[in-house]
Amino acid sequence: xxxxxxxxxxxxxxxxxxxxxxxxxxxxxxxxxxxxxxxxxxxxxxxxxxxxxxxxxxxxxxxxxxxxxxxxxxxxxxxxxxxxxxxxxxxxxxxxxxxxxxxxxxxxxxxxxxxxxxxxxxxxxxxxxxxxxxxxxxxxxxxxxxxxxxxxxxxxxxxxxxxxxxxxxxxxxxxxxxxxxxxxxxxxxxxxxxxxxxxxxxxxxxxxxxxxxxxxxxxx
Amino acid sequence: xxxxxxxxxxxxxxxxxxxxxxxxxxxxxxxxxxxxxxxxxxxxxxxxxxxxxxxxxxxxxxxxxxxxxxxxxxxxxxxxxxxxxxxxxxxxxxxxxxxxxxxxxxxxxxxxxxxxxxxxxxxxxxxxxxxxxxxxxxxxxxxxxxxxxxxxxxxxxxxxxxxxxxxxxxxxxxxxxxxxxxxxxxx
Numbered sequence: 001x002x003x004x005x006x007x008x009x010x011x012x013x014x015x016x017x018x019x020x021x022x023x024x025x026x027x028x029x030x031x032x033x034x035x036x037x038x039x040x041x042x043x044x045x046x047x048x049x050x051x052x053x054x055x056x057x058x059x060x061x062x063x064x065x066x067x068x069x070x071x072x073x074x075x076x077x078x079x080x081x082x083x084x085x086x087x088x089x090x091x092x093x094x095x096x097x098x099x100x101x102x103x104x105x106x107x108x109x110x111x112x113x114x115x116x117x118x119x120x121x122x123x124x125x126x127x128x129x130x131x132x133x134x135x136x137x138x139x140x141x142x143x144x145x146x147x148x149x150x151x152x153x154x155x156x157x158x159x160x161x162x163x164x165x166x167x168x169x170x171x172x173x174x175x176x177x178x179x180x181x182x183x184x185x186x187x188x189x190x191x192x193x194x195x196x197x198x199x200x201x202x203x204x205x206x207x208x209x210x211x212x213x214x215x216x217x218x219x220x
Numbered sequence: 221x222x223x224x225x226x227x228x229x230x231x232x233x234x235x236x237x238x239x240x241x242x243x244x245x246x247x248x249x250x251x252x253x254x255x256x257x258x259x260x261x262x263x264x265x266x267x268x269x270x271x272x273x274x275x276x277x278x279x280x281x282x283x284x285x286x287x288x289x290x291x292x293x294x295x296x297x298x299x300x301x302x303x304x305x306x307x308x309x310x311x312x313x314x315x316x317x318x319x320x321x322x323x324x325x326x327x328x329x330x331x332x333x334x335x336x337x338x339x340x341x342x343x344x345x346x347x348x349x350x351x352x353x354x355x356x357x358x359x360x361x362x363x364x365x366x367x368x369x370x371x372x373x374x375x376x377x378x379x380x381x382x383x384x385x386x387x388x389x390x391x392x393x394x395x396x397x398x399x400x401x402x403x404x405x406x407x
Binding site: 184185186194201210218220 | 242258259260261266267268269270271272273274275276277278280281282294
């Protein structure tokens with residue numbers, strides 16, 4: 001009972017949450033193609049009312065993201081994905097907010113009404129698969145030059161972020177990549193056998209890529 | 221000139237709090253969800269990506285559910301007095317979240333310090349290999365939060381666990397702390 005009371009007190013700290021809708025639009029020779037995902041971000045004070053008795057390392061503000069990557073169907077069985085890594089901090093990079101970030105800035109973000117353009121250099125990683133059935137065929141996509149990957153006529157038109165009341169999307173990416181959950185149980189990275197030391201990695205984001213960059217819900 | 225190993229171990233024991241999920245810092249870049257990220261170096265201690273030793277996303281989720289996190293470093297030979305050549309240091313922690321209903325130290329870890337070795341953080345600590353290369357020599361740095369961990373555990377229901385080879389009290393950090401050494405694949 002005492003522990004339950006302590007945990008309840010800890011849960012009384014500041015917390016701010018919102019749902020963000022990310023939309024990616026790509027120009028293709030057959031016209032624009034759009035994909036979107038709704039993700040939930042939660043920012044919270046870890047110690048809550050128990051900060052005076054909480055170890056220093058356990059204090060502070062944490063963030064959690066729930067949701068999935070954005071998948072854009074480019075036609076002909078080709079897709080581009082915008083991953084979830086970095087998405088929980090995207091509002092901080094894109095929107096203006098008052099200091100301090102927590103709780104004032106986070107509250108301002110949660111109240112944001114509208115849609116903001118996400119500069120391509122601040123967007124999460126874009127990837128594709130040259131063979132949609134082969135996780136090891138994952139390739140980085142340069143947001144400034146989709147033509148390098150997909151050919152002439154392909155261009156990233158926009159990435160937008162909005163705060164929404166829509167439900168968190170689930171299953172869209174898994175519908176496109178049905179092996180997503182099983183491959184994460186089978187091996188730790190899409191591309192097998194990464195180098196042992198991180199200094200030996202030539203492209204860490206790709207070489208260490210795995211299912212958890214596509215959805216937070218696979219192994220809950 | 222080489223420095224004493226205790227300084228390095230102290231630094232690395234705290235560095236685990238700044239990496240991985242629930243880290244205590246953010247770097248403002250793409251690594252934000254992982255704090256300072258899970259690649260790179262601290263001085264001449266190079267991070268060994270968890271993926272390269274077989275820790276996949278499902279196991280990372282199990283760690284997170286238990287409020288456990290670990291990161292490994294390989295230290296250059298001769299740079300630190302008292303550390304043998306090609307030593308791998310493994311620094312582990314409870315979560316940065318002391319309280320809460322899920323993934324917190326209070327719920328998953330503190331009982332271990334009182335002897336409840338079946339706690340989730342104890343079960344999650346078992347750093348297992350699948351297809352990754354073996355550690356040649358490794359040493360766990362005691363975490364700063366919850367208490368000592370048990371001798372061996374098999375973590376998670378899906379895979380075979382590999383017990384650690386040795387468990388001893390660390391003379392540097394004193395009685396009641398935990399230091400582990402696991403030797404090569406034959407261990």
